[in-house]
Amino acid sequence: MDDRPLMSADSVTCRFRGTTACRDVSLDVYAGEVLGIVGESGAGKSTLLHCLAGAVQPSEGTVTYADAKGHDHAIHGLSESALRQLSRGDWGFVHQSPYDGLRPHISAGGNVAEPLLRCGETRYASLRAAARHWLAEVELDPERLDDPVRTFSGGMQQRVQLARNLVTQPRLLFLDEPTGGLDVSVQARLLDLIRQLASELEVAVVLVTHDLAVVRLLAHRLAVMRQGEVVEQGVTDQVLDDPQAPYSQLLVASELRS
Amino acid sequence: MALPMMAVEGLHKNFTLHRRERLNLSVLTDVSLSVYAGECLALSGPSGTGKSTLLRCLYSNYIAQQGRILLRHSGEWVDMAQAKPRKILAVRRYTLGYISQFLRVAPRVSTLDLVAEPLRAQGVAPNVARSRAERMLQRLRLPEPLWSLPPDTFSGGEQQRVNIARGLIAGFPVLLVDEPTASLDADNRAAVLDCVSEAKRAGTAILGIFHDDDARQALCDRTYDMVAAQPASCAG
Ligand SMILES: Nc1ncnc2c1ncn2[C@@H]1O[C@H](COP(=O)(O)OP(=O)(O)OP(=O)(O)O)[C@@H](O)[C@H]1O
Ligand SMILES: [Mg+2]
Numbered sequence: 157m158d159d160r161p162l163m164s165a166d167s168v169t170c171r172f173r174g175t176t177a178c179r180d181v182s183l184d185v186y187a188g189e190v191l192g193i194v195g196e197s198g199a200g201k202s203t204l205l206h207c208l209a210g211a212v213q214p215s216e217g218t219v220t221y222a223d224a225k226g227h228d229h230a231i232h233g234l235s236e237s238a239l240r241q242l243s244r245g246d247w248g249f250v251h252q253s254p255y256d257g258l259r260p261h262i263s264a265g266g267n268v269a270e271p272l273l274r275c276g277e278t279r280y281a282s283l284r285a286a287a288r289h290w291l292a293e294v295e296l297d298p299e300r301l302d303d304p305v306r307t308f309s310g311g312m313q314q315r316v317q318l319a320r321n322l323v324t325q326p327r328l329l330f331l332d333e334p335t336g337g338l339d340v341s342v343q344a345r346l347l348d349l350i351r352q353l354a355s356e357l358e359v360a361v362v363l364v365t366h367d368l369a370v371v372r373l374l375a376h377r378l379a380v381m382r383q384g385e386v387v388e389q390g391v392t393d394q395v396l397d398d399p400q401a402p403y404s405q406l407l408v409a410s411e412l413r414s
Numbered sequence: 415m416a417l418p419m420m421a422v423e424g425l426h427k428n429f430t431l432h433r434r435e436r437l438n439l440s441v442l443t444d445v446s447l448s449v450y451a452g453e454c455l456a457l458s459g460p461s462g463t464g465k466s467t468l469l470r471c472l473y474s475n476y477i478a479q480q481g482r483i484l485l486r487h488s489g490e491w492v493d494m495a496q497a498k499p500r501k502i503l504a505v506r507r508y509t510l511g512y513i514s515q516f517l518r519v520a521p522r523v524s525t526l527d528l529v530a531e532p533l534r535a536q537g538v539a540p541n542v543a544r545s546r547a548e549r550m551l552q553r554l555r556l557p558e559p560l561w562s563l564p565p566d567t568f569s570g571g572e573q574q575r576v577n578i579a580r581g582l583i584a585g586f587p588v589l590l591v592d593e594p595t596a597s598l599d600a601d602n603r604a605a606v607l608d609c610v611s612e613a614k615r616a617g618t619a620i621l622g623i624f625h626d627d628d629a630r631q632a633l634c635d636r637t638y639d640m641v642a643a644q645p646a647s648c649a650g
Contacts, residue, residue, distance in 0.1 A: 159500065344521045344522055347520075348520060348521070348522045348523065355534075355535075372518075373520050373521075376499075376503055377499050377500075389499075390499050391474060391499045391502050391503060393475050394474060394475055394476070394477060394499075394502075397470070397475050397476065398429075398470075398475065398476040398477050400430075400477060402432035402433075405431070405432050405433055406432075406433060409433060
């Protein structure tokens with residue numbers, strides 16, 4: 157177990173036009189480990205995720221990423237092209253809606269292979285082989301390679317999105333409500349898949365969700381957010397079974413009722 | 415002379431229920447005990463005296479407000495009451511097993527893979543882990559046709575044995591067990607006791623709650639009385 161974090165947020169605050177979406181957030185992300193972030197809608201989870209991924213500039217604080225060679229990068233100080241390189245090669249981002257993360261009119265195979273193409277792979281046969289491989293990994297029929305992705309169901313589209321984000325073999329994966337809007341059995345399949353991939357491929361995963369059952373299943377560590385602040389973080393089962401902060405107790409209690 | 419594997423010193427646990435006008439429930443007051451390699455210590459006391467709570471605190475599933483929980487983890491002492499989450503996870507992966515009363519696992523994963531999982535987490539090769547899982551399930555008399563199924567449709571006793579198999583498979587040096595034979599018939603109870611005794615002979619330090627006399631007689635060397643050992647204020 158490597159004890160240097162892959163990514164660290166240090167006192168990150170994001171303000172937009174007077175509102176503070178996240179305030180003084182510090183957390184660490186490690187290889188092979190899933191960090192869950194929970195909280196009600198509007199708690200600042202997605203803003204924080206976008207900030208970690210470099211897409212939102214923090215008003216205060218820093219986010220540091222250690223690359224494969226062990227060099228640290230303060231990601232918000234990077235040039236646009238350096239950041240693009242990281243977010244294409246080292247990171248993946250799975251959006252809540254497949255339409256934010258996919259190009260609906262092109263084929264499933266095209267969607268999966270595109271990130272590789274942007275990373276410089278141009279051989280048609282390799283791109284197709286990679287697309288086939290990753291479609292199979294997310295338990296989709298590789299024979300549907302050439303079907304436009306808009307002809308797939310919601311759960312299948314989420315799996316295409318996951319495949320698209322795995323094809324470059326990222327070291328860090330950001331997931332924003334990856335199972336929102338899917339029915340329960342499809343959710344279970346997708347979650348199980350993410351769990352397996354995280355442990356087998358040793359990727360670090362930051363998972364944002366409002367669903368406590370999802371984090372209980374997937375996350376090693378958990379942070380609870382409320383009104384932009386992390387009110388509690390720790391080992392997942394500890395936070396859920398013996399929540400300390402008043403808000404965490406409320407969150408867990410309302411989960412039990414539903 | 416056996417080695418101490420776990421030492422609990424002056425442990426206090428209370429729950430502050432913020433949704434109940436910050437009601438404060440004191441459950442553990444000044445618990446101190448130690449468990450040696452190859453020894454089994456039983457927690458005894460009436461319902462509600464905090465036996466399960468104590469085990470959960472030791473596993474860092476609950477947070478103790480005061481005291482130390484020292485565990486011998488790869489040659490050094492770790493205080494679980496102070497350890498960072500990453501350290502807690504590492505201790506759980508290599509040193510400390512916990513057989514809870516109920517199985518709580520991922521859906522869709524086969525029983526065999528669930529049982530192999532603690533070994534896989536230690537980096538044991540998949541085929542080795544699976545064959546050890548098969549042997550474990552065999553010894554615990556879980557019918558072979560069930561091995562490829564997820565356990566969510568299993569009977570209570572079957573789930574309990576899956577849980578025990580997961581707890582025993584990795585040969586953790588320290589093991590916490592909460593009523594491991596509660597929902598089992600005589601034959602299955604004997605099979606479970608046999609496996610746990612074997613772990614004990616192999617040097618595992620065991621701290622457990624055992625509701626039946628068979629189990630206590632077969633396994634336990636000493637008893638920690640939850641009521642007698644703590645100041646009167648806490649008991650029931
Ligand atoms: N997460 C929790 N939040 C609040 N109170 C709790 C929690 N867990 C346990 N308690 C309380 O702690 C006390 C001790 O419970 P515990 O389950 O440890 O008893 P026990 O000795 O194991 O009893 P039994 O023999 O019935 O299993 C009880 O009053 C219980 O309600
Ligand atoms: Mg109990």
